[in-house]
Amino acid sequence: MENSSWSKKALNFTKKLNNFIYPGTTRQSTIPLTVGGFNVGLINKEALTQLVKYPDVFKVVEGSGGKKLKLSDKFDDYDARTSAVEGVLLEMKGRGGHVCLDGWRDETYEVSIGPSHQSLFRVERAATSMLGVKTYGSHMNGYVNHPSRGVCLWIARRSKTKATFPYMLDNMVAGGIASGVRVVGTMVKECWEEAGIGGELAGQATPVGTISYMYENHLGIHQDVQYCFDLELSVDFQPRAVDGEVDGFCLYTIDEVKELVVSDDFKPNSAGVTLDFLIRKGFVSPDEVPDYNEIIQLLHFKYEDC
Template identity: 25%
Template sequence: MNKTPAENPMVDAGWLRALQAQASQPPLRPRVPLWAGDSLIGSVEPDFLCQISLQPLSNGHEQLLKEERSGVSGWCLQGEVSAGLNRVAAALQTAGLAGVWRNEQLAVHNERGERLGTVERAAVRPLGITTHAVHLVGQTADGRFWVQQRSLTKANDPGLWDTLMGGMISAADTLQTALVRETWEEAGLELGKLGDVTACGRLSMRRPSEDGMGAGYVVEHIDWYRCTVPQGLRPVNQDGEVEQFCLMDARELLSRMQHNEFTTEAALIQAAVLGLT
């Protein structure tokens, strides 16, 4: 597995190109900016927010205004960011335009990475708000991979294979606390008992989403790590979101990846581990 993709007969070069292309897909339809005050926080389809009803603010001003800035039309959220975005999220849910409601707040940042507020997770894809996630690749001492099959009832990618752990970073978490928490919740493993936990890079995803009745857009940054799972430790799911865990050697892993049995994110991360990208 240490050959380049072009030299490795096990690697379908067309599949690898298609996989890489999945990480950067344009929206299905045009989108316009979503601002909060002077800051860009997301994007929406031009008339998407016309479908929801919001009460005016206490000062009588509308909560969402159509504006034009430097010749670009978009929508601007008025007032306090967290309160305003969560009112929008509730209105989207009422209109049947939100994703699966999680009662989980995610951080909302401006273009400089400064945190401006939080919003219900169900609203981030319809509003094109950038999210952050963390993944952990787990290998045994002999190089085999611990992977999980996502629950068959998951809203996204049910039944597909994934890395040992992958989860969203909530507003209450830092990257490190999310790594610790998600490793326990998804795999029942304590991070401190794993060997050689190493930060390996960041994967950025842009692609259309089915949320918002097909009007959503994913913008996500995934920080991923590798570790060694010591002999005798086996992952055991704690939160009901994993169907099963399995050990795969590199050959089986690559074969299943090329048969599109893995999520796009997991395939891209594990392709990097295998030296394919």
């Protein structure tokens, strides 16, 4: 694939990963979700229509910056907020109030203004896109310095039964950071469950930064941050799926990976993590990829900056 053609495909991919900032989304009509005096999410009209049906919990208020959806101040601590929001979501789920709740997982994420700040409440994972809150995950690139093929990456094929992005390509290891679990702990846990990598080997993975992006789809607004790890594996290492969420693994050369990340076969956020690996390791050159700067900027997008 010619570099100019690949560059445009990579740029188009990163734009799709951040489609919320471009025309055609609800960006201009969203309002902030305010909890405890902090803006923690973004609410589009579809979500707002449902949430205002619970005025004892949520209400629209006018402020100096315009309208906001506010969680009532009577829920003034972590447990009270968690319970109030969960009650609304369960009632909505029961009546089919929002499509995102059809994917209810019985797994919660923490909600705060950032990872260094105290959590304000926890919420069902499936509802995070409806509330437009930030979510976090841990992804690991497993790579091999192959004697004849050069640097190669292990790429997973997701199970056909996955609720989201079934049978698409994925990072070797990836998982959302649930309540009560930290960044490295998530990575180590997912290493075993998804690829059969034991704790001692998983502990050798190197944290290499994050990617961040923001997109909107039928489920709502996704503000995601993925913590990235790299783990060099021996040539004879063979990953194995333990929890059934992965259909299989394949070891690809860098040239093959470059084509895969700009295809429609790769889970988008995981393709972003893989693209970040290619850039960091020098497999994508600024002299050969005209859209290099914009691609990198879009892999590290923050809504506050736009």
